[in-house]
Structures are given as C-alpha cells and as structure tokens.
Amino acid sequence: MDVRGDPFGRHRVIEPKGKLPQPAWKLDNDTSKLYDNEILIDVIRLNIDAASFAQIKHEVGADEQKVAEKIMQIVEQRGKMHNPITGSGGMLIGRVKAIGKDLNVDVKVGDKIATLVSLSLTPLNLKKIKKVYLDRDQVDVEAEAILFETGVFARLPEDMPESVALAVLDVAGAPIQTARLVSPSDLVLVIGAGGKSGVLCSYVAKKYSGPTGRVVALVHSERSIEQLKKLGFVDDIFVSDAQDAVSSYEKFIEVTNGRLADVVINVVNVPDTEMTSILCARERGKIYFFSMATSFTKAALGAEGIGKDVDMIIGNGYAKHHAEFALQIVRENEKLYQHFLERYGEK
Amino acid sequence: MDVRGDPFGRHRVIEPKGKLPQPAWKLDNDTSKLYDNEILIDVIRLNIDAASFAQIKHEVGADEQKVAEKIMQIVEQRGKMHNPITGSGGMLIGRVKAIGKDLNVDVKVGDKIATLVSLSLTPLNLKKIKKVYLDRDQVDVEAEAILFETGVFARLPEDMPESVALAVLDVAGAPIQTARLVSPSDLVLVIGAGGKSGVLCSYVAKKYSGPTGRVVALVHSERSIEQLKKLGFVDDIFVSDAQDAVSSYEKFIEVTNGRLADVVINVVNVPDTEMTSILCARERGKIYFFSMATSFTKAALGAEGIGKDVDMIIGNGYAKHHAEFALQIVRENEKLYQHFLERYGEK
Ligand SMILES: NC(=O)c1ccc[n+]([C@@H]2O[C@H](COP(=O)([O-])OP(=O)(O)OC[C@H]3O[C@@H](n4cnc5c(N)ncnc54)[C@H](OP(=O)(O)O)[C@@H]3O)[C@@H](O)[C@H]2O)c1
Numbered sequence: 001m002d003v004r005g006d007p008f009g010r011h012r013v014i015e016p017k018g019k020l021p022q023p024a025w026k027l028d029n030d031t032s033k034l035y036d037n038e039i040l041i042d043v044i045r046l047n048i049d050a051a052s053f054a055q056i057k058h059e060v061g062a063d064e065q066k067v068a069e070k071i072m073q074i075v076e077q078r079g080k081m082h083n084p085i086t087g088s089g090g091m092l093i094g095r096v097k098a099i100g101k102d103l104n105v106d107v108k109v110g111d112k113i114a115t116l117v118s119l120s121l122t123p124l125n126l127k128k129i130k131k132v133y134l135d136r137d138q139v140d141v142e143a144e145a146i147l148f149e150t151g152v153f154a155r156l157p158e159d160m161p162e163s164v165a166l167a168v169l170d171v172a173g174a175p176i177q178t179a180r181l182v183s184p185s186d187l188v189l190v191i192g193a194g195g196k197s198g199v200l201c202s203y204v205a206k207k208y209s210g211p212t213g214r215v216v217a218l219v220h221s222e223r224s225i226e227q228l229k230k231l232g233f234v235d236d237i238f239v240s241d242a243q244d245a246v247s248s249y250e251k252f253i254e255v256t257n258g259r260l261a262d263v264v265i266n267v268v269n270v271p272d273t274e275m276t277s278i279l280c281a282r283e284r285g286k287i288y289f290f291s292m293a294t295s296f297t298k299a300a301l302g303a304e305g306i307g308k309d310v311d312m313i314i315g316n317g318y319a320k321h322h323a324e325f326a327l328q329i330v331r332e333n334e335k336l337y338q339h340f341l342e343r344y345g346e347k
Numbered sequence: 348m349d350v351r352g353d354p355f356g357r358h359r360v361i362e363p364k365g366k367l368p369q370p371a372w373k374l375d376n377d378t379s380k381l382y383d384n385e386i387l388i389d390v391i392r393l394n395i396d397a398a399s400f401a402q403i404k405h406e407v408g409a410d411e412q413k414v415a416e417k418i419m420q421i422v423e424q425r426g427k428m429h430n431p432i433t434g435s436g437g438m439l440i441g442r443v444k445a446i447g448k449d450l451n452v453d454v455k456v457g458d459k460i461a462t463l464v465s466l467s468l469t470p471l472n473l474k475k476i477k478k479v480y481l482d483r484d485q486v487d488v489e490a491e492a493i494l495f496e497t498g499v500f501a502r503l504p505e506d507m508p509e510s511v512a513l514a515v516l517d518v519a520g521a522p523i524q525t526a527r528l529v530s531p532s533d534l535v536l537v538i539g540a541g542g543k544s545g546v547l548c549s550y551v552a553k554k555y556s557g558p559t560g561r562v563v564a565l566v567h568s569e570r571s572i573e574q575l576k577k578l579g580f581v582d583d584i585f586v587s588d589a590q591d592a593v594s595s596y597e598k599f600i601e602v603t604n605g606r607l608a609d610v611v612i613n614v615v616n617v618p619d620t621e622m623t624s625i626l627c628a629r630e631r632g633k634i635y636f637f638s639m640a641t642s643f644t645k646a647a648l649g650a651e652g653i654g655k656d657v658d659m660i661i662g663n664g665y666a667k668h669h670a671e672f673a674l675q676i677v678r679e680n681e682k683l684y685q686h687f688l689e690r691y692g693e694k
C-alpha cells in the first residue's frame with residue numbers, strides 16, 4: 001500500500017479525529033488495507049477482559065448466543081472490542097498474516113502471537129463468533145486485527161496450551177506489579193484471590209513477603225476457598241462480598257487480630273469495591289487497583305472521606321518483561337500450572 | 348437525640364442502604380436531627396470541586412442563576428453536592444452550630460471550620476444560594492451540613508481571608524503529595540500549572556527538585572503564562588491543550604530537548620488528558636493524577652496501549668498534615684500568598 005501510519009495508530013481513528021485509538025470512540029477496522037508499519041493478524045481467539053465479560057453476562061444473561069450478539073454489536077459500533085460501559089477490552093491470540101514493509105520485528109508470517117495491548121485500541125474486523133466459553137471469558141472467532149507500530153505482543157510459548165497462555169498473558173501486568181510492591185514481612189490482602197490474576201498475585205505476594213510475611217485472601221465463593229486451600233499459597237482465607245465494605249473490613253481484622261494490610265491487591269471483576277480496599281489498608285499502606293471496574297473518584301474521595309492516608313496505584317496493564325515474568329511464575333510452580341491447566345486448559 | 352450513628356456515616360445513607368456515604372446515591376440531609384457523634388455546621392460557603400464546576404458551567408453556561416439552579420437540583424436529588432457526572436464534590440466552610448455529646452473534638456460551638464472531607468459524602472441541607480462566584484468555583488449559601496465522626500476538618504486560619512484559605516484547603520492534598528513524589532534533580536511536568544493546585548504544585552516541585560531539578564509548566568491560556576512568569580517558580584512554560592496528547596507531547600520534548608519527565612503532576616479540571624501525562628513521562632516515571640476528571644480505564648489501558656511502564660497514582664485528597672502543609676506553603680512564599688490574595692481574595 002506504500003503508506004506509513006501514525007506509530008500510535010491515530011490514522012485508524014474515525015471518531016473523534018486526532019485522538020489516540022484507546023480513548024477514541026470508533027476505529028477504522030478495514031483490514032483489506034495494511035499500512036507499512038502495521039501487523040495484520042488472523043485472529044484465533046479473544047480473551048475478553050473479566051470486568052467487561054462480567055458486565056455483558058450481567059446485562060444479557062449467561063447465554064452463549066446472547067453474549068456473542070452483544071460482542072458483535074459492540075465491535076460493529078466501535079470497530080474494536082471496547083466495552084462502552086466498563087471501558088475495558090481484553091487481548092487476543094492469532095497468527096501473523098502480513099507484516100508492513102517498514103517494520104523490523106522479531107516474528108514472521110505464520111507465527112502465533114498474543115497481543116499485549118488492550119482490545120480497546122485494536123482495530124478488529126470481526127466476521128463471525130464460533131464459540132463462547134462462558135466460564136473463562138474467551139471467544140473463538142473468525143476475524144482479522146491490526147497491531148500498530150507501538151503495540152506490544154509476545155510469541156506464544158510452546159510448552160503450554162494456548163488457552164492457558166492466553167489466560168496468563170491477559171493478566172500479565174498483575175503478578176510483576178505485585179512483586180514490585182510487596183516487601184519482606186508485609187501483610188498482604190488479595191481481594192478476589194480466587195480469580196485468574198488473584199491466584200497469580202497470591203503466589204507472588206507469598207513469595208515476596210517471605211516466611212515472615214502473611215498473605216490473606218478475600219474470596220467470594222466456596223469454590224475459590226477449595227482451590228486456594230489446595231494451592232496452599234495463602235496463610236488465611238475468608239469469604240466476603242467485597243462490595244460490602246464494612247463487613248469485609250470487620251471480617252478481615254478478625255482474621256488478622258486488628259492488624260491492617262501493608263499492601264492491598266484488588267483483582268475483582270465487579271464495581272464498588274474501592275472502600276473495602278481502603279478500609280483494610282493501614283495508614284501509608286499501598287493499594288494496587290488492577291480491577292478494571294475501579295472508579296477513580298470513588299477511590300480518591302473514598303480515602304479522603306475517611307481521612308485515610310494511603311497510596312493508591314492505577315493498575316497499568318504493561319510493565320517491562322511482564323509477559324515473561326507471568327509465564328515463568330506459572331512454570332516455576334507445578335501446582336499453579338496444574339491449576340491453570342484444569343481451569344483454563346482445553347478439555 | 349441520644350442515638351449514636353455509624354462512625355463512617357452509614358446511618359445517613361438512604362440509597363442504596365448499607366453503602367458508605369461517598370459511593371451512595373442519596374443521603375439523609377435532615378439536619379433537624381443530630382446524632383451523638385455528628386457535628387452540625389452552619390454553612391457559609393461551598394467550594395465546588397473544579398472539575399465539577401467546569402462541567403456544570405459547560406452544561407448550563409457561565410450564568411450565575413443557572414449554575415445556582417443546577418447546584419440546588421443536584422443537592423435536592425442526592426442530599427449532598429455530589430456531581431453525578433464528574434463524581435466529585437468539593438468542600439465547605441462554616442460555623443460549628445452543635446456538637447454531638449459523644450464527640451471529644453478540639454472545636455467549640457461558634458468556631459469557624461473548613462471540612463476536609465469531600466462534599467460528595469457530606470449531608471447538606473441547602474436552603475438558598477446567595478451568590479455564585481463564577482471565576483473561583485465558590486458559592487455563598489444558607490445551609491446546614493453534617494460532619495461524621497471519621498470526618499476531617501480544620502479550624503480556619505486567622506491570618507488570611509476566608510476565601511483564600513478555602514481555595515488553598517480545597518486542594519490541600521496536591522502540594523504535600525507533590526513533595527512526597529519529587530526528588531532532587533527531577534524533571535517535573537505540571538499539567539494545568541496555572542490553576543489553584545497548579546501553582547502550589549509548581550512551587551513545591553521546584554523546592555523539592557532543587558537547584559539541579561527542572562520544572563516545566565503546561566498551561567492552557569496566555570493569562571496563566573503571565574501569572575506563572577510573575578511567580579517565577581518554573582523553569583519553562585508552554586501553552587498547549589492537554590486534551591491533544593500528541594501535540595502536547597511534541598511541544599514538551601521540544602522544550603526539554605527530548606528528555607521525558609521523571610514526575611508528571613496532572614492538575615487540570617477537564618477530562619481526556621491521561622494520554623498527555625503518559626506520553627510525557629519517562630519509562631518508570633511517576634504520574635500523579637490529582638484531576639477528578641481522570642478516567643481509571645483510560646489511564647490503565649492508555650499506558651498499556653503504548654507499552655509505557657509508568658507508575659500511576661490516584662490523587663488521594665487526604666494526606667496526614669495536608670492542611671497545615673498547604674497553608675504553610677502559601678505563608679512561606681510572599682509571591683504565592685499575593686497570587687492567592689489577588690486571585691481568590693474578596694474584593
Ligand atoms: N489493569 C489491567 O490492565 C488489567 C488487565 C486484565 C484484567 N484486569 C482486571 O483485573 C480484574 C481481575 O481479572 P481476572 O481475569 O483475574 O478476573 P476473574 O478471573 O474473573 O476473577 C475475578 C474474581 O473476583 C471475584 N469476585 C467477584 N465478585 C466479587 C465480590 N463481590 N466480592 C469479592 N470477590 C468477588 C471472583 O470470585 P469468585 O470466583 O469466588 O466468585 C473472582 O475470583 C478484572 O477486573 C479485570 O478487568 C486489568
């Protein structure tokens with residue numbers, strides 16, 4: 001085609017013009033044209049962001065057909081799988097179909113890759129939804145997608161099933177950020193510890209807080225208790241609804257005998273859990289909000305409202321080496337690997 | 348009345364029941380009853396949060412009467428001045444009218460205080476709006492408000508006009524957090540440097556980055572340039588629209604000769620400025636989002652979208668000693684004090 005696009009992808013923004021593709025409302029998903037600094041991907045599977053998938057299931061019901069229709073409808077409207085209510089996306093795996101001639105990248109046509117940039121900025125030409133996996137937020141599709149010059153991706157590892165790699169890579173930001181935040185002897189609370197990022201963060205929190213540290217898991221269902229007990233990473237587990245801040249807080253301090261958390265990791269997939277995180281953190285403690293259902297104002301004003309001096313961090317989906325770190329974490333612990341295999345592997 | 352309320356104020360939540368007052372939709376603002384652990388305030392003036400005030404002016408026009416009507420309408424609906432669109436509040440000054448008998452606080456009836464918890468969680472019985480100050484987000488009212496047991500407040504200082512103290516205290520979280528984040532020799536970018544928190548943060552950034560540091564101001568209007576030049580705290584100033592990320596970034600690196608910021612302080616009052624902050628920060632730099640118009644997902648996914656490994660912090664409105672710190676900053680620098688006097692003092 002002999003045209004170079006903007007490195008950030010602004011050339012694909014239809015509305016509003018001039019914006020970057022993530023905040024934009026609508027992208028040009030015409031994959032019959034490829035700019036010289038783009039990669040064209042033959043998409044195999046989408047991993048919809050957990051907060052987005054939960055919102056869709058909540059809206060249309062846990063029905064494969066209806067979820068598929070909703071996804072088609074969003075992509076039709078926006079040219080990308082960018083949930084207008086949660087604002088979040090997800091990621092995808094596929095095969096490299098073509099590489100713009102100006103790019104010098106470490107993949108070749110035919111290679112299987114996972115995109116590590118959000119679907120919320122990825123032009124997606126979605127032709128058909130072949131299968132919806134209601135229990136793991138994944139969707140098999142017939143589609144093509146575009147990766148911009150500044151887009152990050154990873155070659156899929158060959159030593160684990162695709163669906164497992166996809167599940168791990170989707171939340172790759174969380175474990176490495178947890179490792180950065182947790183120090184030896186810390187008391188760490190993981191909210192939503194039974195989920196995909198929850199188990200990864202629990203494992204990492206235990207590893208980095210060390211033998212003198214303590215990791216407490218807040219889970220929502222009895223199933224999660226069983227799984228976490230089997231995994232054996234956390235010191236204490238309790239069941240609570242994180243949307244009920246005061247009772248979650250009361251249960252937490254009962255477990256810890258009044259001690260508050262040095263670090264709180266929030267990895268739930270539902271809104272209105274900011275106050276639980278804030279109440280359970282100690283003065284000058286740190287809260288890491290990975291949940292895409294986090295509200296900025298609820299966090300900022302919620303902490304102010306009760307005069308709690310905590311550092312609150314926005315969960316950046318990217319960190320240097322995050323993909324290798326997350327995959328390696330799963331490889332290094334056999335129980336963790338088995339858990340992911342059972343939970344997300346193809347049957 | 349002989350009834351003790353919940354320390355966090357849940358007893359005043361009408362909808363949804365059981366929630367904390369900040370995230371709640373509607374509060375009970377009946378000030379004819381006072382719980383034994385509440386303070387009743389005779390309100391003199393509201394300081395509406397800048398993002399909220401800008402949104403209201405944008406919606407109804409810069410018209411005193413219309414802004415007043417909109418504020419009345421919001422308080423009528425919610426029992427608190429909690430802007431449903433921006434999610435933010437503001438703060439107030441008033442005189443202590445009654446103190447619940449269970450409270451042991453360092454004020455007495457008649458004392459003038461400023462609340463340091465957001466209006467978004469403060470039950471407000473708003474009888475009348477007497478005057479709207481369109482140019483400084485303040486409103487004179489006839490009203491009563493309730494402060495909960497965990498609510499934070501400050502006695503008004505006697506050495507400066509009320510309107511100045513109110514302006515400084517409204518953004519008291521920003522200067523002390525800037526001081527925590529900035530280290531000697533840092534390159535600091537302040538986005539929205541001409542505003543209330545902008546000038547305070549610029550001063551603090553210069554003080555803490557020291558003689559080998561560099562503070563760059565992004566401002567929106569020529570007026571701000573003049574004021575900042577007169578103040579003399581910043582090393583460089585440039586005009587840009589922070590909603591236009593790529594051109595703001597290009598202007599910034601032209602000023603710094605390609606160097607990116609170690610710390611970015613975002614203190615604008617409009618949405619869609621996340622990407623400017625992210626583009627201008629260096630790898631592993633820090634971004635402090637004080638703006639209440641910040642979107643959590645736009646920040647998290649925006650950074651991921653361009654593979655930028657930055658630490659993004661949610662601007663907590665509270666920090667230990669934040670009020671004393673902010674007032675002292677204004678006292679210690681004569682130019683800063685004069686600026687606040689001219690800009691926010693009564694004429
Ligand atoms: N920042 C980023 O870049 C980024 C990237 C990817 C994902 N994310 C976000 O990270 C979060 C977690 O993702 P994930 O894939 O790990 O999700 P997930 O596997 O669906 O796990 C979510 C967990 O939240 C728990 N939960 C749901 N409602 C709850 C409640 N009311 N109280 C307590 N726990 C509750 C669930 O518990 P039960 O199973 O026991 O019901 C589940 O274990 C999502 O919000 C997602 O949007 C962020």
Ligand SMILES: NC(=O)c1ccc[n+]([C@@H]2O[C@H](COP(=O)([O-])OP(=O)(O)OC[C@H]3O[C@@H](n4cnc5c(N)ncnc54)[C@H](OP(=O)(O)O)[C@@H]3O)[C@@H](O)[C@H]2O)c1
Pocket residue numbers: 300301304396397398399435517518520538539540541542543544545565566567568569571587588589590614615616617637638639640662663664665
């Ligand atoms: N986190 C908290 O607890 C908390 C507490 C209080 C306030 N806040 C927030 O802090 C922010 C600043 O408050 P403030 O009282 O300092 O506000 P302010 O005095 O109104 O200042 C806002 C500044 O933003 C600038 N601005 C507006 N549009 C812009 C654009 N497109 N590009 C670049 N700059 C632009 C304005 O520049 P010009 O004047 O040159 O047009 C102005 O100087 C607000 O968003 C407010 O909601 C947060």
